[in-house]
Amino acid sequence: MSDSLLRVTGVAKRFGPVVTARDVSFEVAAGEALGLVGPNGAGKTTLLDIVGGTQRADAGTVVLDGRDITRLGAAARADRGIARSYQVPRPFGGLTVYENVLVGASFAGQRHARTGPADDAGAQAWHALEVTGMTEVANTPSGSLRLLDRKRLEVARALATRPRLLLLDEIAGGLTDRELPQVVRLVRSLRDDGVAVVWIEHVLHALLDVVDRLMCLAAGEVIAQGDPHDVIRSPEVIEVYLGSTVDAVTDPAPDPATTPPGETA
Numbered sequence: 001m002s003d004s005l006l007r008v009t010g011v012a013k014r015f016g017p018v019v020t021a022r023d024v025s026f027e028v029a030a031g032e033a034l035g036l037v038g039p040n041g042a043g044k045t046t047l048l049d050i051v052g053g054t055q056r057a058d059a060g061t062v063v064l065d066g067r068d069i070t071r072l073g074a075a076a077r078a079d080r081g082i083a084r085s086y087q088v089p090r091p092f093g094g095l096t097v098y099e100n101v102l103v104g105a106s107f108a109g110q111r112h113a114r115t116g117p118a119d120d121a122g123a124q125a126w127h128a129l130e131v132t133g134m135t136e137v138a139n140t141p142s143g144s145l146r147l148l149d150r151k152r153l154e155v156a157r158a159l160a161t162r163p164r165l166l167l168l169d170e171i172a173g174g175l176t177d178r179e180l181p182q183v184v185r186l187v188r189s190l191r192d193d194g195v196a197v198v199w200i201e202h203v204l205h206a207l208l209d210v211v212d213r214l215m216c217l218a219a220g221e222v223i224a225q226g227d228p229h230d231v232i233r234s235p236e237v238i239e240v241y242l243g244s245t246v247d248a249v250t251d252p253a254p255d256p257a258t259t260p261p262g263e264t265a
Contacts, residue, residue: 005030005196006051006165011060013046013220020046021057022220030164033187033197035211035228037204039241042217044200045087048167051198052084053077064165078108083163085154087170087200093143097134097153100142101125105160121160128159132186148179155186165196172203184209204232204242216241 004027013021020043028034036044049055051062053074061070069077074084091100105124129135132152137145142153151171158166172183180203188210191197201207207214207228214228218240224231231237 003029005065007063008051009061011050011057013050013055013058019220021050024222026215026225028196028198030196031191031194033191033199033211035207035214036198036200036217037214037241038217043220044217045169047217048084048169048198048200052082052167078161081164082167083158083161084167085158085169085171087173089150089154091142091150091153095142096139097142098125098129098138100153101128101156101160104157108161124162125160128156131159132156147174148182151175151183163195166190168197168199170200170202172201172206180206
């Protein structure tokens with residue numbers, strides 16, 4: 001796609017004899033959500049690390065908005081509009097929810113490229129709390145949050161940096177059937193507001209409610225990419241990842257409990 005915000009080309013990564021990315025290429029446009037699925041150890045989280053700058057690719061390029069950022073670290077990429085959430089939430093437990101988000105607004109992301117009033121960071125932080133529905137717990141110590149709110153705090157801290165590209169790693173994992181719709185609505189609203197999203201998720205019915213395209217990795221290689229329902233019905237994806245769950249996750253009224261196991265890679 002010629003209007004891509006993110007372009008990853010020929011990315012490769014190995015850890016000793018283990019290959020976690022082999023000639024991986026994909027693009028994401030502004031306001032587009034790309035879902036990333038695959039079996040445990042497929043290299044999904046490693047790929048997010050490479051895009052976010054916490055891991056350096058052995059080969060290949062990462063281009064953001066036409067500029068090669070392959071050799072930039074995570075902080076420099078954050079300044080250019082890439083933000084990240086993690087599979088296991090990592091709040092500053094001794095700080096309140098608001099203070100956690102204020103850290104992101106003050107010291108990361110595109111704010112560094114601008115000048116303005118000293119209270120800009122506070123306004124950004126509060127806006128991120130409003131978007132994620134967390135204003136009511138703004139003064140709550142983050143270490144005492146339930147899982148749903150810890151997941152939303154991860155997203156709020158990322159949003160406080162005003163990202164153009166948001167990398168999400170299993171934010172629906174571990175949530176109850178009643179909590180999942182809140183996450184789905186949040187990610188959909190961010191996409192609709194023009195934020196590009198790359199989302200790793202094993203809760204497939206949540207993913208399929210949001211993403212525009214789906215990419216499946218296996219052993220570090222892209223085995224399918226395109227329309228989400230076409231991808232999950234492809235024989236290769238069924239064989240290596242979905243198995244007998246494919247009918248359940250593509251049903252118009254899927255069973256929320258039917259998901260492949262969580263990822264640790």
